[in-house]
Amino acid sequence: MQPSAYITEVFTSIQGEGPNLGRCHRFVRLETCDADCAYCDTPDSLVKNPTCRVEHEPFRATFDEISNPVEADALGAALARLNRSDVLCDGLVLTGGEPLMQADFIAHCGRNGLLEPTPVILETDGNLPGPLQKVMDFVDVVAIDIKIPSATGERAKFDVNREFLMIAAHKGCYVKVVYGAHTPPEEIAIAAQLVAAVRSDIPFVLQPVIPARNATEAPLPRLALDLHATARKILPDVRVIPQAHRHLELP
Numbered sequence: 113m114q115p116s117a118y119i120t121e122v123f124t125s126i127q128g129e130g131p132n133l134g135r136c137h138r139f140v141r142l143e144t145c146d147a148d149c150a151y152c153d154t155p156d157s158l159v160k161n162p163t164c165r166v167e168h169e170p171f172r173a174t175f176d177e178i179s180n181p182v183e184a185d186a187l188g189a190a191l192a193r194l195n196r197s198d199v200l201c202d203g204l205v206l207t208g209g210e211p212l213m214q215a216d217f218i219a220h221c222g223r224n225g226l227l228e229p230t231p232v233i234l235e236t237d238g239n240l241p242g243p244l245q246k247v248m249d250f251v252d253v254v255a256i257d258i259k260i261p262s263a264t265g266e267r268a269k270f271d272v273n274r275e276f277l278m279i280a281a282h283k284g285c286y287v288k289v290v291y292g293a294h295t296p297p298e299e300i301a302i303a304a305q306l307v308a309a310v311r312s313d314i315p316f317v318l319q320p321v322i323p324a325r326n327a328t329e330a331p332l333p334r335l336a337l338d339l340h341a342t343a344r345k346i347l348p349d350v351r352v353i354p355q356a357h358r359h360l361e362l363p
């Protein structure tokens with residue numbers, strides 16, 4: 113029996129955050145997560161759903177529904193069909209939820225050449241170093257969220273994040289930190305020092321939280337300048353990049 117995975121949706125979109133903002137990407141949103149961030153804007157992907165939405169044609173907002181869990185070959189066929197369209201993509205994003213909750217499935221798809229187009233970009237919360245090892249041969253870029261308590265409402269896992277980053281740094285990678293209205297500079301400094309201790313040329317993105325779920329307050333613009341100044345004293349490549357999703361949603 114071939115591996116299968118719980119997937120929320122397969123779709124094409126303009127990347128709305130991080131250093132690749134503005135590029136056209138194919139997205140596979142995998143389900144379940146080991147975190148519970150106050151600002152999570154994908155609550156549907158935190159649980160196992162009975163069906164998965166697969167885009168019928170890029171940017172047409174029409175979807176087919178297939179049963180979960182989705183077999184690897186079915187995902188491969190869906191991606192291959194979308195890749196034959198005339199909407200050219202700059203990569204495949206594995207997102208979630210936390211995609212590494214289903215690392216064996218990702219590794220199987222990679223081993224069998226099902227993950228197209230390339231580069232394959234893994235978006236992850238940086239908490240699961242063991243599962244990351246399983247997929248390292250099959251991803252090109254690891255995009256790591258370092259979670260800070262003032263934004264997530266959860267406890268920090270900086271030691272695990274450091275272990276994770278040491279593995280991810282063997283590939284292309286960047287780090288993103290979502291900050292909240294009351295994030296202290298000290299927390300950003302800890303995250304930046306963690307990155308600097310592994311590889312100082314890793315891009316470090318500060319992203320202001322957009323209120324969702326239990327995160328109800330947006331940070332003031334002034335805070336972006338203060339947090340950037342803090343991180344920039346520690347790392348050479350620091351950028352403040354707000355999410356652009358709101359401007360890119362289909363009607």
Ligand code: SF4
Pocket residue numbers: 145146147148149151152153154157208209210237
């Ligand atoms: S890691 Fe991502 S998917 Fe999981 S709870 Fe946090 S924001 Fe949501």
